[in-house]
Structure formats: structure tokens, C-alpha cells
Amino acid sequence: TPTFWDFFNKHNSVMLLINPRNGHIEYANNAASQFYGYNQKQLQSMTIQQINTLTSKQVSDERKLAEKEGRNFFIFRHQLADDSIKTVEVYSVPLNFNGTTLLYSIIRDISKERGLEQDLWYYQTQLEKMVEVQTKEIKKQSKLIVYILSAAVFMLLILIFVLILILRNVNRAKEKALENEKQLRLAAAVFETACEAVMITNINHKIVKVNKSFTDITGYLEEDVIDKDVRFYQTRNQDESYFKLISEALQAQGSWQGEVWNRRKGGEEYLQWLAISTMKDSNEALEGYVCLFSDITLRKENEAKIWNQANFDSLTGLANRDLFIEHFSRGIERAQRNDKHVALLFIDLDRFKNVNDTLGHVAGDLLLQQAANRIKSNQRKSDTVARFGGDEFAVVLPEITDLHHIESVVNKLLESLAKPYDLEGSDAFISASIGVTIYPQDGKDIQTLLRNADSAMYRAKEKGRNGCYFFTQAMDIEAQRRRTLEQALHQALDNKELSLSFQPIIDLKTGEIASCEALVRWCNPIHGTISPEEFIPLAEDVGLIVPIGEWVLKKACLAAMCWSEIDKLIHTSISVNLSSYQFKKQNIVDLVNKNLVESGLPSKRLTLEITEGLLVNDDENTLSQLQQLRGLGVSLSIDDFGTGYSSLSYLKKFPINYLKIDRAFVTDLAENKEDRALVEGILSMANSLQLHVVAEGVETKEQVAFLKSKNCAYVQGYLYSKPLSEIAFKQFLESKK
Numbered sequence: 024t025p026t027f028w029d030f031f032n033k034h035n036s037v038m039l040l041i042n043p044r045n046g047h048i049e050y051a052n053n054a055a056s057q058f059y060g061y062n063q064k065q066l067q068s069m070t071i072q073q074i075n076t077l078t079s080k081q082v083s084d085e086r087k088l089a090e091k092e093g094r095n096f097f098i099f100r101h102q103l104a105d106d107s108i109k110t111v112e113v114y115s116v117p118l119n120f121n122g123t124t125l126l127y128s129i130i131r132d133i134s135k136e137r138g139l140e141q142d143l144w145y146y147q148t149q150l151e152k153m154v155e156v157q158t159k160e161i162k163k164q165s166k167l168i169v170y171i172l173s174a175a176v177f178m179l180l181i182l183i184f185v186l187i188l189i190l191r192n193v194n195r196a197k198e199k200a201l202e203n204e205k206q207l208r209l210a211a212a213v214f215e216t217a218c219e220a221v222m223i224t225n226i227n228h229k230i231v232k233v234n235k236s237f238t239d240i241t242g243y244l245e246e247d248v249i250d251k252d253v254r255f256y257q258t259r260n261q262d263e264s265y266f267k268l269i270s271e272a273l274q275a276q277g278s279w280q281g282e283v284w285n286r287r288k289g290g291e292e293y294l295q296w297l298a299i300s301t302m303k304d305s306n307e308a309l310e311g312y313v314c315l316f317s318d319i320t321l322r323k324e325n326e327a328k329i330w331n332q333a334n335f336d337s338l339t340g341l342a343n344r345d346l347f348i349e350h351f352s353r354g355i356e357r358a359q360r361n362d363k364h365v366a367l368l369f370i371d372l373d374r375f376k377n378v379n380d381t382l383g384h385v386a387g388d389l390l391l392q393q394a395a396n397r398i399k400s401n402q403r404k405s406d407t408v409a410r411f412g413g414d415e416f417a418v419v420l421p422e423i424t425d426l427h428h429i430e431s432v433v434n435k436l437l438e439s440l441a442k443p444y445d446l447e448g449s450d451a452f453i454s455a456s457i458g459v460t461i462y463p464q465d466g467k468d469i470q471t472l473l474r475n476a477d478s479a480m481y482r483a484k485e486k487g488r489n490g491c492y493f494f495t496q497a498m499d500i501e502a503q504r505r506r507t508l509e510q511a512l513h514q515a516l517d518n519k520e521l522s523l524s525f526q527p528i529i530d531l532k533t534g535e536i537a538s539c540e541a542l543v544r545w546c547n548p549i550h551g552t553i554s555p556e557e558f559i560p561l562a563e564d565v566g567l568i569v570p571i572g573e574w575v576l577k578k579a580c581l582a583a584m585c586w587s588e589i590d591k592l593i594h595t596s597i598s599v600n601l602s603s604y605q606f607k608k609q610n611i612v613d614l615v616n617k618n619l620v621e622s623g624l625p626s627k628r629l630t631l632e633i634t635e636g637l638l639v640n641d642d643e644n645t646l647s648q649l650q651q652l653r654g655l656g657v658s659l660s661i662d663d664f665g666t667g668y669s670s671l672s673y674l675k676k677f678p679i680n681y682l683k684i685d686r687a688f689v690t691d692l693a694e695n696k697e698d699r700a701l702v703e704g705i706l707s708m709a710n711s712l713q714l715h716v717v718a719e720g721v722e723t724k725e726q727v728a729f730l731k732s733k734n735c736a737y738v739q740g741y742l743y744s745k746p747l748s749e750i751a752f753k754q755f756l757e758s759k760k
């Protein structure tokens with residue numbers, strides 16, 4: 024049987040056995056010897072690396088490639104003994120030879136197959152080269168044509184571009200024209216369909232165009248107004264100055280807007296909201312005016328209605344709580360600035376519920392309306408009267424300087440609200456309770472003042488209704504006293520509680536009684552003796568000064584006549600105080616005349632004492648009354664001179680005979696240098712005006728000495744006599760006989 028070696032040596036495939044550790048060729052067959060050109064011996068002394076021309080890296084790359092391609096052979100380049108290089112496929116398997124592993128490699132020459140491929144590649148390369156050369160040639164020849172063509176294309180492109188530009192501009196112009204046309208159409212549509220009236224005038228204010236709404240609002244057709252001056256239909260506040268104001272605004276800002284009263288064609292006046300703008304041409308020159316207006320009469324009326332509903336009580340027409348609080352807070356701010364007081368009167372009708380329950384709600388509403396009118400009629404314009412709901416009312420009296428004013432308002436209110444109410448046939452009698460707080464003493468803020476006024480009102484109710492309660496205790500005591508005194512004073516005359524005292528006035532030169540002053544006295548069984556300084560202002564407040572003053576004058580004239588009976592030689596004259604209120608409330612000349620006639624007292628024995636306050640207003644009526652009184656033959660004396668507005672001018676103007684220096688200046692004559700200077704000044708001034716001076720309140724001899732040294736004609740005071748009753752004064756006169 025043939026062995027491996029027979030097979031190995033005789034096979035005509037090239038075979039090698041190679042040691043994989045060092046590449047040594049252990050055995051080479053005959054075919055190998057013929058292929059490589061080395062004999063077997065030579066081959067078996069060589070390594071495969073001497074035959075394989077590939078580097079070890081190339082060998083490793085080929086191994087990886089074969090593995091990747093799934094080949095069972097490698098492609099190497101083997102060098103033969105004649106130095107020619109063959110491309111070979113090497114098929115290798117490891118075989119064990121007596122314990123040594125050798126690579127059994129069969130080598131196949133594939134150079135010829137590769138050679139064909141290379142020839143093909145050569146011709147292909149040659150062909151490409153030829154093509155390249157040809158192409159280059161063609162390119163060379165066509166370059167010129169290309170240049171010419173490019174230039175033509177370029178020119179064409181420019182032409183297209185220019186054409187596009189022209190086309191675009193034409194389109195734009197077309198679009199603009201269309202847009203302008205659209206705008207004009209729109210403007211025309213807006214002009215015609217606008218709800219607002221549009222009126223266009225030229226620079227001379229002549230109307231050049233109006234729209235339909237203009238006709239709708241004004242009633243004037245276009246032909247009625249074209250070429251007319253814009254002012255032709257204006258009224259009321261559109262005088263020249265108003266027109267000037269608008270012109271100035273148009274000049275300065277180019278526009279004006281505001282409310283304007285105009286007249287419709289039918290004559291009816293309406294309020295329009297007018298907006299005027301100037302129209303200018305492209306050179307900024309004035310072309311005319313565009314006036315837009317709408318009729319806002321109804322809107323204004325509605326706004327006013329809404330405002331009224333929001334701020335006023337619909338039943339009584341008085342302010343509601345919100346408006347009241349607004350006014351109140353403004354009043355407080357003003358009082359704060361001017362250091363004044365603000366009074367809050369909280370009024371609640373007593374037993375109003377009874378009226379509602381017995382007479383029904385209609386009667387109740389009627390009563391509330393009447394009560395509201397009464398409260399309102401008792402207030403000044405600056406006061407705010409409000410209804411808080413139900414039968415609750417409130418009044419704010421702002422900027423109060425004299426706190427007594429509050430009492431007088433409260434008393435008037437109580438009196439007025441207590442009068443019977445005529446509720447369409449049935450009479451209702453109710454009263455009111457009033458709580459009073461005063462800013463700032465009873466609270467610094469509205470809420471506190473309201474709360475305190477409310478609790479004061481409840482106190483008034485507790486005290487028996489038809490009354491008031493001042494939150495401040497001291498004021499409350501005073502107010503209550505004034506109120507009870509006022510009630511008592513109403514009865515004083517009828518109850519014969521008034522009387523007259525007489526205080527002599529002494530002639531300093533002779534030391535004799537020159538005259539006397541009649542002083543009213545009030546003695547009430549409950550309140551005792553009340554000073555005229557307290558009750559005269561009260562009588563003035565409630566108007567009782569008129570009957571009291573009449574009574575005093577009558578009594579004084581009769582008394583003076585009576586004394587002349589005692590001693591015809593004395594002929595004592597009498598001074599009677601007159602309140603300024605009497606001059607306002609009655610015809611004082613008639614009254615004096617009547618009393619002189621009725622008593623028979625010669626007018627020269629009557630002196631009327633008036634206060635500076637009467638003269639200060641420089642009222643022509645007062646002057647006339649005083650002149651008439653002088654015409655009757657009575658004398659006039661200014662009481663309390665120096666305490667008020669002492670002015671030379673009224674002394675010269677009014678027909679005065681006497682000045683009475685107030686006792687405040689006489690009292691401190693000894694100690695007070697300034698008082699001395701003042702009294703001296705009054706005396707010298709009176710002297711130069713030929714007025715007689717009476718010094719009041721003389722209590723000491725020192726005072727007399729000073730007054731005498733300064734030529735004071737008359738004195739009055741406790742040093743000589745206190746005011747005396749009629750009987751005591753009679754005796755005083757008799758003692759001086």
C-alpha cells in the first residue's frame with residue numbers, strides 16, 4: 024500500500040511540510056523542486072519566509088482577509104530561484120508527524136489567471152487614458168464655445184432679472200393703486216356709515232362736507248350747511264372765548280375734544296362730545312378741520328341717573344350713606360387743615376314704627392319725606408343731610424367754630440321734627456332723638472364718630488325721646504341745660520319771671536346821677552337766677568329776643584317816666600340794650616317810636632345801647648335805621664367798646680353819641696399798663712370825635728382817679744351802685760335828691 028511519502032513525493036501538486044514555529048521547510052516534494060527551481064536539498068535548508076515575498080504584516084493581513092472571506096487558502100507571492108514572482112494559493116493543514124506538528128501546504132500557481140485579469144485591466148486603463156486625452160481635446164476645443172455660451176447665459180440672466188424687477192415694480196404700483204382705491208372706498212364707507220357725525224371744514228371754518236350721521240343728529244341736510252360757518256348752530260357756552268380756547272388747543276396740539284352744547288334744526292338743545300383734529304397736506308400746511316361728534320345727551324342723563332341712584336336715597340332725595348361718608352371725610356380733612364370742628368348728628372324718629380303699623384307704608388313714606396324736608400330746610404348749604412335707611416337720618420355740620428351753633432341746630436331740628444305731620448288727611452305726631460358727636464374730641468375717624476353718634480342717639484332715646492345727647496359729657500350737660508333753659512325761657516314772659524334792674528351812671532364832674540342802664544333779670548322757680556349773659560344769646564338763637572327786647576324797652580320807658588314824677592329836676596335818662604338780632608328781625612324805629620309815644624318819655628331821655636357787631640357789616644339798612652332813631656331824638660351808645668372790631672371808620676360814619684368802655688379794660692386799670700394806654704387812647708379819640716365816654720365796671724377810687732385825670736365824662740359800677748330793683752333804684756334816686 025502506498026504510504027504518505029509515496030503520495031507526497033509522486034504527486035504533481037507542489038507540496039511542502041513547514042515547521043510552524045520557525046517557518047523551516049522540513050520536506051519539499053519533486054513538484055516543489057521543479058516549481059521553485061531549487062533541488063529538494065536546497066529547499067529543505069530554506070525557510071518559507073525566504074520564498075514568500077510578503078512581509079509578516081502582509082501575511083497576517085491576508086490571514087485575516089481569508090478568515091473574513093471564509094477561504095481555506097491564502098494568496099501569497101512566492102519568489103522562484105530565477106527571481107520571478109508567482110502569485111500562489113496556499114492550502115495549509117497541521118499534521119502530526121511522530122509528535123511534531125508540521126504544516127502540510129499545497130501550493131497552486133495562479134499567476135496565469137491573475138495575468139489575464141491584469142491584461143484586462145491594462146487595456147481598460149489604456150482605454151480610459153485615450154478617452155481622457157480625447158475628452159481633454161474636446162474640452163479644449165469647446166472652451167471658447169463655453170465662454171461664448173456662458174456670456175450669453177449671463178446676459179440672459181441679467182435680462183431676466185431686470186425684467187423681474189420691472190414686473191415686480193409694476194405689480195407693486197398696481198397693488199398700491201388697488202390698496203389706495205380700497206382705502207378710499209373704506210373711508211367713504213366709514214364716512215357714510217359711521218354712527219358719529221363727521222363734519223369737515225376748511226381753514227376758515229366753513230363746512231365743506233358732512234355725513235349722514237350729521238344729518239341724523241342735527242336734523243340739517245348737507246345742502247343746509249355747506250359753506251356755512253361752523254358756529255351757525257352753536258349755543259350756550261359757545262361764546263367767543265370758548266371758541267378761542269378751542270382754536271388755541273388746535274394750534275398747540277392739533278386736536279381738541281370736549282363737551283359742547285348745540286342746537287338741532289328743530290331748536291332743541293343737545294349735548295355733544297366733539298373731537299376736532301387739524302388736516303394737513305403733505306407739506307404740513309393746514310388744509311382744514313375734521314370734526315367728529317356724537318349726541319351724548321341721553322348718555323349724560325343716564326349717567327346722572329345712575330350717579331343719583333348710587334348716591335341718593337330714592338324716597339327722600341337725600342344723600343345716601345356712601346355719599347354722606349364721602350362728604351363727611353372731606354369735612355374732616357378740611358377741619359383738620361383749618362383747626363375747626365365737625366359735628367355729626369345722628370337722627371332717629373321716635374315711634375315711627377307705630378305710624379307704619381297703624382297708617383300703612385304709604386303714610387310712613389310720606390312722613391319720611393316730610394321729615395327729610397324739615398331736616399334739610401334747617402341746614403345750611405354746606406351741611407350734608409343723609410338718610411341711612413328706615414327712619415335714620417344723619418347730618419354733618421362742617422367747619423364749626425362756635426360749638427353752641429350745634430346746639431342751636433339740634434334744638435331747631437327737634438322742634439321742627441316734633442310738629443304734626445299731615446299724612447293726607449290724618450295727622451301724625453312723632454318726635455326725634457338725636458345723638459351728637461364732634462370731631463376731633465369724640466373720635467378721629469368716621470367709623471368711631473358714627474358709632475359714638477349712634478350710641479349717643481340711644482342715650483337720647485333712653486332719656487325719654489324728643490331730645491338729644493352729646494357724646495361728650497361736658498357738652499352734653501351744657502346742651503341739656505341750654506335746652507331746658509330754652510324751654511323755660513319760652514314761658515318766662517308769660518310767667519312774669521323777667522324783671523328789670525337799673526344801675527346808675529354817674530357824671531364824674533358833678534358826682535350826680537346822669538342816667539341809668541336798664542338790665543334784664545330772669546328768675547326761674549327751678550333754675551333760679553339766670554345771668555343775661557347766658558340767656559340773652561339763647562333768646563337770640565331761638566328768636567325770643569324780639570318779645571323780650573320789646574318787653575324791656577316798654578318797661579324801661581315806663582320806669583323812667585315814673586322817676587320823673589318823683590323829681591322833676593333830675594330827669595334821669597335811661598339806657599336800654601338792643602340786640603343786633605332785633606335790628607334784623609323787626610322794625611326797631613317803629614318799636615322805639617311806639618314806646619316813646621305810649622310811655623310819654625321824651626326821646627332825649629332815652630339812650631339805646633348797641634354793640635360793635637351791628638356796625639361792622641357796614642350795612643346801609645343799619646345806617647338808615649340808626650339815622651332814623653337819631654331823627655327821633657334818642658341817643659346811641661356803643662356798648663362793650665374795645666372788645667370787638669373797634670374801628671375809627673364806623674365811629675365817624677354812624678351817628679353815635681356815647682362810647683362805653685368795657686369793664687374788662689377798667690377792672691385792671693391799676694395793674695395793667697396796656698389797659699391804661701388803651702383807655703387813654705379811647706378817651707382821646709372820643710374827645711376828638713366829640714363823643715361822650717362811659718366807663719363800665721368801676722369798682723375802686725383809683726380807677727375813678729385815673730379816669731377823671733383823663734377826662735372821662737361818666738362812670739358806672741359797683742363803687743357807686745350795683746344794678747338795683749325798680750323800687751331800690753327809686754329809693755336811690757330819692758336819697759340823692
Ligand SMILES: Nc1nc2c(ncn2[C@@H]2O[C@@H]3COP(=O)(O)O[C@H]4[C@@H](O)[C@H](n5cnc6c(=O)[nH]c(N)nc65)O[C@@H]4COP(=O)(O)O[C@H]3[C@H]2O)c(=O)[nH]1
Pocket residue numbers: 526541542543554555556559572575600601602632662663686719720721722739740741742746
Ligand atoms: N363785675 C362788675 N360788673 C358790673 C359792674 N358794674 C356793672 N356790672 C355788670 O356789667 C354789665 C353791664 O351791662 P352790659 O355791658 O350792657 O352787658 C349786659 C348786656 O350785654 C346784656 N344784657 C343785659 N340786659 C339786657 C337787655 O335788656 N337786653 C339785651 N339785649 N342785653 C342785655 O347782658 C350783659 C350782662 O348784664 P349783667 O349781667 O346785668 O351785667 C351788667 C352789670 O351788672 C362792676 O362794677 N363790676
